[in-house]
Amino acid sequence: MDVVPPFRRDLVVVGASAGGVEALRAVVSRLPADFPGTILVTMHLGPGTHSALARILDRAGPLPAVTAEHGTAIKPGTVHVAPPDRHLLIEDNVLVLTRGPTENGHRPAINATFRSAALSAGPRTIGVVLSGALDDGAAGLKAIVDRGGPAVVQDPADALYSGMPENALSLVDAEYVLPAAEIGAVLDQLVRLPVEPGAVTPPAQALLLEDRIAREEVRAGALSPSEQSPGSGYTCPDCQGSLTEIDAAGRYRCRIGHAWSAPALLAAHDGEFQSALLKALRALDEKAALARKLAAQTGGKSKNLRGLAERYTSSARDAADAAETLRRFLLDAIGQTAEEAAPG
Known part of the structure; x- marks a missing residue:
């Protein structure tokens, strides 16, 4: 039997929302110039806005930070930031930007980035949830953990808005719950440690379905009849269409594809x-x-x-x-x- 050599976790995906700029600056300021991993950052941004986040993070630490561009190969030692009104996904180490349906009212959505990384990089992925309200990122972080990657969550007591860290911790038994100022040093350790490969859980059908929808434009029939459960009795706030429950965790999609968690x-x-x-x-x-x-x-x-x-x-x-x-x-x-x- 062939022996699979150890690998390193070289992809870090970070999600943040309200209060997230301060937390992101604290994280990247503690990363060294020779950081060997690639970082994808998704922060909730309104459509039509101009984001200075890449420039802010570029000045915060020694690593270059750039706004992600569609079709660009990911670069080790680089922070790629999701632009407004685009989901930031990854496929075969290439960045993919899409105008897939909003999730919890957001595009870019943290869950979309996390799911994509979990499917593309599996246990090579490290998921990080920082300050923010509500629960975007929680389901995506669980997907990363289910696929063999570690979870890092900002200590809710340290976050300006504790909703996202608390909801992430309610779904995932995170190995690392830390103040934002301590996360950078932990990430630098995690990406340098060799990891023995283990059994990876095959992706659930719901995970594959949601990733597929995020890669497509908004369209009728995002959920095929076979993928629809009986109507939930709720309506989509984005399009007023009927919502169907797609998993036992209380996540919903409409026929257009807009996604909502219960909170x-x-x-x-x-x-x-x-x-x-x-x-x-x-x-x-x-x-x-x-x-x-x-x-x-x-x-x-x-x-x-x-x-x-x-x-x-x-x-x-x-x-x-x-x-x-x-x-x-x-x-x-x-x-x-x-x-x-x-x-x-």
């Missing part, structure tokens, strides 16, 4: 709910103002119009009372949401 879906629907209430509040305020104006216009014209003026006045009072009740409810709801999203 992200809950947060998105909370935003939709608040938006609807704000529209209702505006309508009530405008109704009260218009009714008051009509009451003033008709009240002094003649005795015959006093009944009409009183009805306008009553309508204005009812609308104003309803608006005040709704305004208090909204202030309470927004305050609770802010507390839930606050740093841990």
Whole structure:
């Protein structure tokens, strides 16, 4: 039987969101100039924005940091940063940028990068989750661990936003839970240690499906009929299409391909709910103002119009009372949401 020689973990994928710039700077500032691995960084960025992240990280430490370009071979000792509105994937050591469906409302999505690395590089991959809200990166980090790679998670107590580290730790038994300032040194050790190959778990069908969708443009029928489970009863916040549950962990896809985790879906629907209430509040305020104006216009014209003026006045009072009740409810709801999203 042939003996497979030891290998080294040479691909590091890093995910960050809110509060992530500070954490990323802390990580790359501790990496040496002779770092032998390649680093892929995915941070949530809005479409149409101009990102200075590569330039920021280039100045933070000795390693060159560049914005990833489609079709470029990965370079050891280089930090490749996902551009806005593109998923950053990898295939045969070549970078692939796609406009696949958003995941949890994001493109680039951390899970997309992590899944791609887990499938392409297997146990050569090191997954790192840094500061951010909600749970993007948790499922992708689990895919890396399932394929034999180690997990590194920023200590939630050290993160400006603890949601992503906490959700990652709820899915993965990470070997390394560290402050951001200590992660760089650990990564440098991990990429230099020879690793004896072991059995690698074959990729799950759900993992292959989600990676395939991320590589394709948004299209109808991203999920074939055979890949759809019975409808979940939920709708996609991005396109209002029906969502189907794709795995037991509570992850959903619509027919277009938009992906949602349960926590992200809950947060998105909370935003939709608040938006609807704000529209209702505006309508009530405008109704009260218009009714008051009509009451003033008709009240002094003649005795015959006093009944009409009183009805306008009553309508204005009812609308104003309803608006005040709704305004208090909204202030309470927004305050609770802010507390839930606050740093841990």
